[in-house]
Amino acid sequence: MWHQTKVSFLKVLPYPSLSRPQLHIHISSCEMTMENMNVSNSSHVGHTSVGMLVSSSILGMCCVLGVPGNVAVLVMLARNLKEGSITPKLMMSLAVSDLLSLISLPVWIYSLLYGWIFGHGLCKFLSYLVYWSLYSSVLCITLMSVQRYIQVLYPQRWAKLGRSGHNGLICGIWTLGSLFASYALVYRTVKKTNENLVLCSPSFRDNQEKIAILLLETVVLFFVPFLSLLCFYLRLYQRIRQSSFSINKFSKMVVRIIVTFFIFSTPCMIINVVQMAVTKELEDGTNVLGALFFINSCVNPFLYAFPAGTPPCRTRQHSSDQALTDTTE
Template sequence: MTMENLTVSNSSVFTSAGVLTTSTVLGVCCALGVPGNVAVLVMLVQHLKEGSFTPKLMMSLAVSDLLSLIFLPLWIYALLNGWSFGQGLCKFFSYVVYWSLYSSVFCLTLMSVQRYLQVLYSQRWAKLGRRGENGLICGIWILSGILGSYALIYRTAGQIKKKMQCYPAYRNHQEKIAIILMETVVLFFLPLTCLVCFYLRLHKRISQSSSFNSHRLTKLAVRIVVTFFIFSTPCMINNIVQIAVPNNLDDSNDVTGALFFMNSCMNPFLYAFSARTLRCRDKAHSSHSHDTNPNE
């Protein structure tokens, strides 16, 4: 999907409108997302000693996004000039980007689940313990690394149209369909469903209680879902087109793949810079639980 769409493949005119558009989008993502995620990491370091799961999960999200964005200058150069870094680095950098993108999406998904359970079922979440929380984060990175490992197999560097490119070399059309379907489900439909369902249920439960003011949380949840939907949907539509149309549409692949990186660019502004709202929400709920359950 993302890196699948962001194939370093261009027409005979390398500075086509599609390539320039893709390069511009990637440049904006890198310029905004890298310093934004670095700022998030610096901001969250001071909260790690508190032992709260939210800062740890946000830090994992920021690391994932930073890894997916920090190599974008390399892909921009390759889009404009062709791939000149060899097959080994083609596989390695592709794998790092896939790994970090899977991890980023899984962190977003877990954050919606954690927010729902921690606010409405705090005692159940507390039973998980610090070891269980750390295990969830480690599990995200391990699972992401496994799911992204196919980049080491099918990504390769070769000459196409007299230009060296880092591209996906599928053995057959069935393999291509299987990979695209897997990416579409895991990186789009599954996380989007979780985001919508858990935030809707969270808003419904909180709005029924006079102890919470859900306005800020509702606005944050809406921004999260809308942002993910806006920047992910074009890539998913393009994936479906790729399944139906055997021939690659280079410009649409590159542009829609680049748009997916906007999620990693926007995440620090949506989550970490809204951390104060979420921490206040936790404190308010903890106080409410203590007052209504003094023996617990």
């Protein structure tokens, strides 16, 4: 095939100065370029199969399972939403934040496998959207534990908030989450890795900025929600245990929430602590362990909304009794 191409090409040459050796050199250089491209592609595929296939598989599983689950939660709660209760509103807010973090996963999966091709602007915007939804989701989980604690132990104080207070708390979650996530607009950028793969990844100006951001993520995304879940739900467990209500469903729910959050959040926080101590970028470990954090958004509907069923429509004479009933159902 190459010989036929050389003969046909020489027949139409208007100048005798281009000889066969020169043409052979041009063809040989073209063949060498193709070989280099094949070697580069094979090395890229090899790197992907080793370093990023696991994280992309985890993200794909979260997207397939989490998106329908959170959509089902929104449909279920929208049909049974009560104006006077904050619990279904918090569940809807949690489902929305989880859904926002999951719908962009196909883009991240593609970039892990083939590189980032969507430009700097979309890199910053999608990074901000993911961080905003993750912070809002964690803050919503934290508020749910605080809400149930206050509603049971201090029902009169909670009743004073009213509908406007409930809406203010939910708006505060999203506002605070947007502020926490704002740093993603600055430090997330498009750059090449050591394997010449273009990714949308963090780029810190110095080590102090790196430590400050990782410390913020570790405190807000792990320690604050985990300690609040542990503290408030254990106090609620003690309160319900002293009452005449059944604690079987509630105790199982508490164990599921705390254990699941701890299992899928701890690896990501460990890698953050490790990155604070070392100067080298841990690209593969960050991608894999960071992908585990999205499992929280995938399993939240099964932890919060589905076990609770539809919001209770019965009325209670005492607000603390109503809070206990809402919590155990």
